[in-house]
Amino acid sequence: MRSLIFIVLIVLWILPSCGERENFEIKGKVKGIDSAIVYLGTKKYESQYGINPMDSTVLRKGKFEFKGSVKIPQRRYIKIEKQVGSIPLFIENSEITIKTNQDKYPDAEIKGSKTQTKYERYIAKKEQYNDTIQRIDKAIQKAIKNDNQTKANNLQKKYFGALHTKFKYIEDYMLSDAPSVLRLFVYDRARVLFQYNILDSLYTSLDSSVYRTDMAKNLKKRIENLEKVQPGKSYINLTLVDTAGNKVSLSDYVGENYVLLYFTYLCPHMDLLPKGFPRLHEKYHEQGLQLFGVYADTDPFYWKKTIKKNNLKWPFVSDLKGRNSIVYEKYGNVNMFFHYLIDKDGKFIGKYKSTKEIEKELKKRIGR
Structure with a gap:
């Protein structure tokens, strides 16, 4: 009797796992192309051509x-030789079918992958x-x-509102009960500076x-980097050189003043000096604000030109x-x-994108 019960238990334990495949099988049909080499592979980023x-x-x-x-x-991505583009899909241990034709490739009908189906739903909503x-x-x-600037300004507000709604949808999806693989992929492809x-x-x-x-692993590294500069964390010292080759450290200025640390690098249509910073220096330096700029690029010409052009002090x-670097x-x-x-105790107060945000914080701390 005991042996019979034991056998029954073993059978019950095995049965649920019988429906789970241990491998995938991708079957594809392509109308209009009879013979070609087909590749299955990966991409580092979506816009990668091959x-x-x-x-x-x-x-x-x-x-x-x-x-x-x-x-x-x-x-994964399926690429047919001599054809432009590739078919993106999520593969899992199941039977997956792909149907396309030469005229609409790389668009394709994909069935059999639950992960792919869920991702397609996400994409449809995002679109x-x-x-x-x-x-x-x-x-x-x-x-x-039509030279209707008032209407354009009102529409601009709606535009930013729509962007915010889209990003909120992406954030909510990342924190939803969707499969971890999908949530991680959505984050990776979003190219958005999400909050810590x-x-x-x-x-x-x-x-x-x-x-x-x-x-x-990349997500974890980003979180660790973001954690370094969270409000209340100690500042991270930097020792670099000025244009004359003299060593200059951030620590030389932290303690006696509030320090505004900023980074700049060559970027099309962007000034190496953040907008409004000379005014901040003029208005708040005597009250205890010290600016500290870091040129994070390689060409000395623009570094020196920025200093001379703006008479940086x-x-x-x-x-x-x-x-x-x-x-x-x-x-x-x-x-x-x-x-x-950075406050006088060497702690990060916060991070900012605009002069307006910075000045709002300065007014709370060192004057008006």
Whole structure:
């Protein structure tokens, strides 16, 4: 009797796992192309023209097939030789079918991947937001063309409101109960400077199965960099040189003054001196504000030109190493899009994108 019960338990334990495939099988049909090499691979970023092949097969009589296995769902791309573009999809251990034709490739009908289906739903909703944004943008251009600036200004507010709504949708999806692989992928492809608390909540809510992926590792590194400059954290010292080659340290100025630290680099249509900073210096320097600029690029010409052109009266230092600079190592690329206020105790007060935000904080602390 006991042995019978034991056998029954074993059968019950095995049965649920019988429906779970341990491999994937991709079956493709392509009308209009009888023979070609088909590649299955990855991309580092979506706009990458080609793919990084991992496997290949031959298209015969308009059909191709791939077999393999994955531990977790993976983003992959199918590329047919001599055709423009590639078919993006999420593969998982299931039977996946792909149908397309030469005229509409790389658009394709994909079935059999639950992860892919869920991602398509996300994209469909996001495209609705994009359509709204594009529609408002066209209306703005029309208003400007008709010399109706009042209408253009009102539409501009709607435009930024629509952008905010779209980004809120992306944030909400990242923190939803959608599969970890999808939420991580949505974050990675968003190219948005999300706040520290959003990214930290995303990372801690992920399944442990994705922590070894490159996307999860990059997310963790970004969180660690963002954590360095959170309000209340001690400032990170930098020792660089001025245009004469003299060493200058941030620590030389922290303690006696409030310090406004900013980073700048060569960028099309952007001045190396943030707008409004000379006025901030003139208005608040005597009250205890010290500006400290870091030129995080390689060309000394623009560094020196900025100092001379604007008659800078505060440190503007560099090591002219660009991306290989100690600045990137210490602060991290993600933090160099912002300006920082440091208090007299050497703690970060906050990070800012505009002079208006900075001045609002200064008025609370050192005068009006």
